[in-house]
Amino acid sequence: MDIVNAAPPESDLNKLGSQTQREGDTTPVAIARENWRRYEYIKSRGHVEYMAQARRNEDFYLGGGLQWDPTVKQFMEEVEGRPASECNEIMGSVNAAIGYQIANRMDVNFVPASDDANPLTAKVLSIVVKNALDNARHKWHETQQFGDGLIAQRGYLDIRTRTDENIKAELVFSTIDPMDGIPDPDAKSYDPADWLDFTITRWLTANEVGSIYGPDAQAKLEAQARPKEGDFGDGTYDDGIWRNRFGDPRTTANEFTADLTDGSDVRYRIIDRQHHKYEWATVAVYPTGDTADISNASADELAALKRAGVLTTKRRIKRVRWTVSAMQDVLLFDDWSPWKTFTVVPFFPFFRRGRTRGMIDNAISPQETLNKAISQAIAITNTVANSGWQVEENSLTNMNTSDLESIGGSTGLIQEYAKGSTPPKKIEPNQVPTGITNLITVARENIKAVTGINESMLGIGNQDMSGVAIQSRQFAAQQQLALPLDNLSRTRHMVAEKVLEFVQKYMPDERVIRIAGGDLSEERSITVNQVQPDGSILHDLTLGKYDVVVSDQPMQITFDNSQFEQIKSLHETFGYIIPPKVALRYSNLPDKAEVGPLLEQANQPAPDPEAEASAALKNAQATAAAANAALTKAKTVQTLVTAEYGATQGAAQLAAIPHLAPVADAILEGAGFTPSNPIPDTGGQGIHAPVPGQLPIQVPNKTTMPQNTHPEFPAHPDVGVDRGIEGGQQ
DSSP: OOSTTSOOTTOHHHHHOSSOOOTTOOSHHHHHHHHHHHHHHHIIIIIHHHHHHHHHHHHHHHOTTTTSOHHHHHHIIIIIOOOOOOOOOHHHHHHHHHHHHHHEEEEEEEEEOSTTOOHHHHHHHHHHHHHHHHHTTHHHHHHHHHHHHHHHSOEEEEEEEEOSSOTTOEEEEEEEOTTTEEEOTTOOOSSGGGOSEEEEEEEEEHHHHHHHHOHHHHHHHHHHOOOOOTTTTOSTTBTTBOOOOSSOTTOOOTTSOGGGSOSTTOEEEEEEEEEEEEEEEEEEEOTTSOEEEOTTOOHHHHHHHHHTTOEEEEEEEEEEEEEEEETTTEEEEEEEOSSSSOSEEEEOSEEETTEEEOSSGGGHHHHHHHHHHHHHHHHHHHHHTTOOEEOOTTOBSSOOHHHHHHHTTSTTOOOOBOTTSOOOEEOOOOOOOHHHHHHHHHHHHHHHHHHTOOTTTTTOOOTTOOHHHHHHHHHHHGGGGHHHHHHHHHHHHHHHHHHHHHHHHHOOSOEEEEEEOSGGGOEEEEEESEEOTTSOEETOTTSSOEEEEEEEEEOHHHHHHHHHHHHHHHHHHHOOOOOHHHHHHTSOOTTHHHHHHHHHHHTSOOOOHHHHHHHHHHHHHHHHHHHHHHHHHHHHHHHHHHHHHHHHHHHHHHHHSGGGHHHHHHHHHHTTOOOSSOOOOOOSSSBOOOOTTSOOOBOOOTTTOOOOOOSSSOSOTTTOTTSSSSSOOO
16 A cells, blocks of 8 residues: 555545445445455554564564665675675664563462452462463563564564363463554553554465364355465565565565465455444442443353342443454454453553654664674775885886786785885775774664663673672663563563453363472462352352452572572571471472482481480480389379378268367377368367368268278278178177
């Protein structure tokens, strides 16, 4: 499309295309044409210019001769005879920034944000989301997205589901070529939730269309669409911009048309567009006031919500409509998206209300200056390498001036000149102007300044500089990347929210999640959405709202090395004894699980026979002492019981025969007994004086008093133990 002669952006021609559509026309052909017209409009609103800039940025990143304009390079080398030198300083700077992203991966956690969410489920949810990210290979897709943003200003991560390997759906990530993704040209927000639409244009075969959008779409495409591009429309010169591929874009195969093949490799332009629309929909209103779209809920789900006291109503909400068409009038898909938001998550390193920049845009000019200055310095050096000779007329004897002109710069040249003549003298060459050398220095410094990558960021310092000082300088230099890294954190937050939406929507059934963690990298599993005998659900991931907490986690080897050094410091500096199992956890040994038990066993002290004998003796002595103590205690208890029982019987006898008390007292005093609490005389009433705080003790009289049954102290010794003990007979 000729952008120069195109209608202005506000023209209806750009908005609607050359064909008009009747209002209210919802036929498949009309929807497909409207999709095509929207694509033409957003493409003409700056996307073609963006693609040209992105193509140029990528060439300057890759280098290898791509930093020079082909026509300029050909003119310099073939006409002027000057070299088109290239010193790619941009690739190293961009790779250093990507290296920082690689060394600091995303760590996501969740915290409860509603009454029906709990901390334990939040912890389990964090584990499940991390597992989903790992299975989808998020870390590598993020590196691709981050690189796209630094190089081409924009990076897009597409998050979708598939059921190829799991019928219950699994998460799948893909990175979209920035040239294929077109955001809403009238939007100015970083968040796609504020965009009207996002369109992906790509060239796919019929089989690829069938694998993505279903067999019905493939059949419709093969029956209705007819590719017109001679190169199958593979985008080699799509809108005049070369696209990346394994093939060489400088070669063409226009003569290899679809007529020469079976048609399986024919490619069709697909317009995949997600756009917001306001529609009336059934929503659930929870007691907390939160609402959720339940238009696609089943009858069982609606009944469950009703039993839980959730109200349903009709509201006008913003939903995502998904429309896919081929060519200009073939509709492949048009329905409501199962996602709440667009499946695309963007990353813009430098974002200013809709205007984007990468790391290379401002580095192109100083890189061009550097290439030109180096090329000029090489040209000057080449021209003055053989600067010429000063020779006296007819002074050479073994050659003439023509020979000297042709071989005067050769190594091992021997000159013979006539006796008495002036020797030949080599002309001093001109030096490379200092202005060019200064220009080279300035250009290199400018590249470092505009990219924010300097020697400190690369870890380059003086030879006598300590490692701590170099790390401090690296940390300070990273502040130059603060804005791109903050935008990356924002992108990571949106990715985590998207994965959370997937988990709560597409993982309602019981699943066993296997994760690696804990000591020595053992594998463990956790069951989610597990129905308990009482009907409750353990680790129910579908309920509740959770806030996302995203942080940077240093790359495993770097983080573990740091922790390992701290463990060593605790032992060497403070003298703490570190168990081998703890130290091994932070090491980089590949066989931790096998090495750990061996180290524990090897670090146990060798047995000492003398120490073992001493310990056995001490144990025996302790056992004997304990036995003696138990025996002594038993005898003491027996003596106390006997004495207590005898005293009780004596007291009973005294109570029955009071006139014996003086005799008993005299006997006790003669034995050396001193009563601590003497019992006052009650006058033979049979009642002891009450102890403070206790009730009086009633002593039975002689006629009702039970006889003594003590085996050592019979009540009537003159009768004997065979009579009167049990029966009470005299």
